[in-house]
Amino acid sequence: MREYSIAAIPADGIGPEVIEAGITVLESLQKRVGDIRLSFHRFDWGSEYYRRHGVMMPADGLRRLQAFDAIYFGAVGAPDIPDHISLWGLRLAICQGFDQYANVRPTRILRGVVCPLRRAGPGDLDWVIVRENSEGEYSGQGGRTHRGLPAEVATDVAIFTRSGITRIMRYAFRLAQSRPRKMLTVVTKSNAQRHGMVLWDEIAAEVAREFPDVVWDKMLVDAMTVRMTLKPQTLDTIVATNLHADILSDLAGALAGSLGLAPTANIDPERRFPSMFEPIHGSAFDIAGQGIANPIASFWTAAQMLDHLGERAACDHLMDAVERVTSAGILTPDLGGNATTRRVTEAVVDAIQSASV
Ligand code: IPM
Ligand code: MG
Numbered sequence: 001m002r003e004y005s006i007a008a009i010p011a012d013g014i015g016p017e018v019i020e021a022g023i024t025v026l027e028s029l030q031k032r033v034g035d036i037r038l039s040f041h042r043f044d045w046g047s048e049y050y051r052r053h054g055v056m057m058p059a060d061g062l063r064r065l066q067a068f069d070a071i072y073f074g075a076v077g078a079p080d081i082p083d084h085i086s087l088w089g090l091r092l093a094i095c096q097g098f099d100q101y102a103n104v105r106p107t108r109i110l111r112g113v114v115c116p117l118r119r120a121g122p123g124d125l126d127w128v129i130v131r132e133n134s135e136g137e138y139s140g141q142g143g144r145t146h147r148g149l150p151a152e153v154a155t156d157v158a159i160f161t162r163s164g165i166t167r168i169m170r171y172a173f174r175l176a177q178s179r180p181r182k183m184l185t186v187v188t189k190s191n192a193q194r195h196g197m198v199l200w201d202e203i204a205a206e207v208a209r210e211f212p213d214v215v216w217d218k219m220l221v222d223a224m225t226v227r228m229t230l231k232p233q234t235l236d237t238i239v240a241t242n243l244h245a246d247i248l249s250d251l252a253g254a255l256a257g258s259l260g261l262a263p264t265a266n267i268d269p270e271r272r273f274p275s276m277f278e279p280i281h282g283s284a285f286d287i288a289g290q291g292i293a294n295p296i297a298s299f300w301t302a303a304q305m306l307d308h309l310g311e312r313a314a315c316d317h318l319m320d321a322v323e324r325v326t327s328a329g330i331l332t333p334d335l336g337g338n339a340t341t342r343r344v345t346e347a348v349v350d351a352i353q354s355a356s357v
Contacts, residue, residue: 003037004309007068007274011046011090013283015074017291018298021345022072025295025318026302028349033314041068047078047086056089062097065274070305073278074298079285088140091278095133096140098273100266101164102171103131104304105249105280110296112327113257113335117232125232125256128179130172131245133266135159136196138242160196160241162203169207171269172239176214179236184216187224187240187248200241225251253280260294260334263301265308277305291340294332296322299348321351 008023010016023040030036043064045057056076058064065071071094076086094100108126109115115125139159146152169186176184186204190197201218208216219227221244227234228251240248253262262280279297287293299322306315325347331337332344339347 001035001037002311003039004069005067006038006040006305007065007071008040008042008073009045009071009090010042010074011076011283012048012078012086013075013285013288014281014293015046015076015283017288017293017341018279018295019072019074021295021341022298022302024345025299025321025348025352028352029314029318032352032355033317036311036314040072045090046074046076047081050081050086050089056086057093062094065094065098068274069309070274071276072302072305073276075279075281075283077283077285092138092140094276095266098266098268098276099134100268100273100275101132101134101168102265102267102269103133103245104175104265104267105129105131105245105252105262106300106304107249107252107256107262109256110261110326111323112329112331113261115255115257117229117255120232120255123233127232127235127252128175128237129245129249129252130168130175130237130239131249132164132168132240132242134242135161135164136242138246158196158241158243160199162199165200165203166207167269168239169203170210171267172237173207173211173214173216176216176237177211181236182214183236184214185224185235185238186216186218187221187238187244188218189221189244191220197241204239221248224248228252228255249280258294258334259297260332261296261300263297263304265301265304267308275305275308277301277308291342292333293341294334295341295345295348296326296332317352317355321348321355324351324355 010019106128109122137158141157142155144154188197188200253259259281264280266276303315303318330339330347
């Protein structure tokens with residue numbers, strides 16, 4: 001029996017709905033596969049915690065998370081709390097504190113999902129976006145002075161370091177190498193941004209020499225949106241900065257049918273700290289409490305978590321169950337269906353139990 005302890009932080013909006021759905025599915029999966037045991041510890045951190053304590057998580061929060069094998073995270077954000085406070089107080093505090101520098105965002109068209117690209121079907125869009133997750137445009141450096149005066153000035157400084165770029169580039173090349181097509185596209189904006197982005201291009205070329213079997217190319221981020229939309233089948237693994245990949249991954253989610261499907265993993269590749277797994281969609285408080293949130297991003301990121309823990313068979317079993325449910329047309333409203341979160345969850349549980357392992 002292989003045992004894993006998981007810290008669950010459901011947090012805000014639809015976070016608790018999709019994380020509970022995910023835990024239900026993971027418990028069903030462990031029953032089915034038999035040889036793994038997951039124990040969940042739930043933390044009540046988030047916006048409600050902030051209203052009571054004035055902080056999003058306790059001061060020793062990271063120390064308490066350190067001992068877990070992985071973190072299963074819902075979403076942060078509430079209408080009455082400024083986004084930068086909720087975000088930097090919890091999610092980014094964990095990503096940065098645990099140096100989860102590789103943010104991994106797979107996208108493909110699941111069977112049964114209609115995507116907005118008229119000519120694309122399953123297989124035509126199968127990407128993994130690797131987002132630099134520790135520096136770049138979201139480094140947190142900058143400041144504001146002369147507040148309220150006409151001379152007020154604000155800066156957000158994008159930080160690009162040789163070590164930061166080299167490690168994400170190696171991660172991306174290694175990932176590309178592990179996929180059947182062995183293709184990597186490096187995204188920058190090195191025509192307009194002539195320092196940090198040029199350094200990205202140079203380091204990409206250096207690291208590429210370590211991976212002679214990977215075919216790689218470069219794209220400017222604006223042109224990349226066109227290629228993703230018009231020639232999705234020419235892309236496979238993609239690496240980009242924090243900001244660029246943030247934007248491109250929303251586009252990727254939409255092109256594959258819905259942001260309600262899109263998962264993400266915040267990985268510490270060196271495994272010094274637990275990695276964190278979450279749906280991309282955020283707290284979506286406009287639909288919170290209605291029971292209609294799409295739980296599939298939460299299931300998919302749970303599958304990423306199993307893969308990271310070395311449980312490849314359980315990961316594949318879960319994704320196969322998910323695709324049997326989408327292909328049966330059991331879909332939430334964001335995908336044009338009328339199934340509830342619960343209906344989709346029960347269908348995935350049934351699919352897990354009925355499939356041979
Ligand atoms: C994402 C989200 C977050 C991010 C937001 C909430 C800051 O958009 O995971 O893509 O950009 O990191
Ligand atoms: Mg985003």
